[in-house]
Amino acid sequence: MSRNIDIRYRGRDSRFRLMPLDRKRLHGFKRRIALDENGDECTTAHLTRDGRFLLGAGCTADLYINDEGDTINRSERVAVDADGKLLPTLPATSDRTQAINDPVALDDILNHVVTKVYALDVDSLDPTLEQALRAGAIFRVPYRPRSTYAEPPAFLLANENGVFLMQAEACNFDFVGLEQEVSVKDWADETDDEFDFDLNWEAEHAAS
Amino acid sequence: MPLRRIRLADHRGREATVLLVPRSRPPSPSYTDSSNVPVRFTRLLKATESTSYAALLSRYGDPDVLARALIEGDPEIDMQATGRESGPCDRVHVGSNGKPLYSARMIEVVHDCEGKEIARREPENIPANLVPYTPPRWSGKLISKEEAVRRYAFTRVYQVRHGNSLEFDFLFGLAKYLEDIDSLALVGSGPNGTGPLILERNGTPMKGYLEGRTKDDTFLLVLHLASFELKTPEVLS
Numbered sequence: 001m002s003r004n005i006d007i008r009y010r011g012r013d014s015r016f017r018l019m020p021l022d023r024k025r026l027h028g029f030k031r032r033i034a035l036d037e038n039g040d041e042c043t044t045a046h047l048t049r050d051g052r053f054l055l056g057a058g059c060t061a062d063l064y065i066n067d068e069g070d071t072i073n074r075s076e077r078v079a080v081d082a083d084g085k086l087l088p089t090l091p092a093t094s095d096r097t098q099a100i101n102d103p104v105a106l107d108d109i110l111n112h113v114v115t116k117v118y119a120l121d122v123d124s125l126d127p128t129l130e131q132a133l134r135a136g137a138i139f140r141v142p143y144r145p146r147s148t149y150a151e152p153p154a155f156l157l158a159n160e161n162g163v164f165l166m167q168a169e170a171c172n173f174d175f176v177g178l179e180q181e182v183s184v185k186d187w188a189d190e191t192d193d194e195f196d197f198d199l200n201w202e203a204e205h206a207a208s
Numbered sequence: 209m210p211l212r213r214i215r216l217a218d219h220r221g222r223e224a225t226v227l228l229v230p231r232s233r234p235p236s237p238s239y240t241d242s243s244n245v246p247v248r249f250t251r252l253l254k255a256t257e258s259t260s261y262a263a264l265l266s267r268y269g270d271p272d273v274l275a276r277a278l279i280e281g282d283p284e285i286d287m288q289a290t291g292r293e294s295g296p297c298d299r300v301h302v303g304s305n306g307k308p309l310y311s312a313r314m315i316e317v318v319h320d321c322e323g324k325e326i327a328r329r330e331p332e333n334i335p336a337n338l339v340p341y342t343p344p345r346w347s348g349k350l351i352s353k354e355e356a357v358r359r360y361a362f363t364r365v366y367q368v369r370h371g372n373s374l375e376f377d378f379l380f381g382l383a384k385y386l387e388d389i390d391s392l393a394l395v396g397s398g399p400n401g402t403g404p405l406i407l408e409r410n411g412t413p414m415k416g417y418l419e420g421r422t423k424d425d426t427f428l429l430v431l432h433l434a435s436f437e438l439k440t441p442e443v444l445s
Contacts, residue, residue, distance in 0.1 A: 023436040034312035036303040046297035054257040079237040113365040175426035
């Protein structure tokens, strides 16, 4: 079932249906499967580290428990910060009209990374908003599919292929100067790793 | 945490292997219950392979006998296991006999955009190409910020950083150039520098665009990566 989003821009409402969009839906996908000696497709399971239990699909339950081992419903959890202070919970935006302000600057959207994309099917589109979108405007829209303590931004934009809503998260990158070089210990050198591996392998086999 | 590296060329024909630093995520909150007692996530065992329907049917031999056993007792519950925390686990392949496989033949299955299987083939390992053996080429392909943000879904991002002063000069110059022309530059693989970037072995091919900004003697150079364009399946078909 597709979700809706209602948007109010300059006092006029528009309504869209959201359809998730990703690479799989556009270009298909590849997956790797394992075959046993008879050529039959294998399933995957989890083996506990002590080797005692083999856990297939549906063999486990994910839940929240307190110190006494009592189960806590997801909806009953309360988010707190590092100091134990209550974090305010923002309600879900479903079925509530969200007012949007003026378009954002391009650098604002470039300061974020996209986490989810929706193609929007227009139920009703106010001409003022349509005109702004056609002119290239990008709007920040409050969009929370469920109640949450954080407000991840979402951006509304249009191109020649349609109207899109992109959920995003901040990149939090800072400008860096000459003295702020990355420490050498943080470097990952794949070439060195391979060389070390070969040396270790040779050393072990020479010893045996 | 070890960082990725990328071998970059610039508009002046220079090149350097520099560092890609991932974004820092805000810390996740802790949770409590309504009486302010801390709660934590856990994964508990409900059943094991030995209490699955297939295993029970194999043990009792007949569905009617199994049904009677389920009414009279609890053979579907492993009293030693149920309710335990699973802890860390290893992923294993399980054969049709329900036993873990020690060796398996891997094949690659290709699906179309509707999820239908369209081909099966031997898997091919495609290496990452961020640090090619041959010097990279400056693609020269520039795109305005307006077009970039409305055309691509940038689902991964890295800050390009320096490890020494020579790399700082190289990256600062590149960031300044991109800021002056107010554009993003395509960074890619292949002889023309326009091919897809593959960040890890068998990873998704992505289009990479560099964005640069400067402030006094500091710079911000960001590699935006997109695995698809903003199009609907209907437009593609």
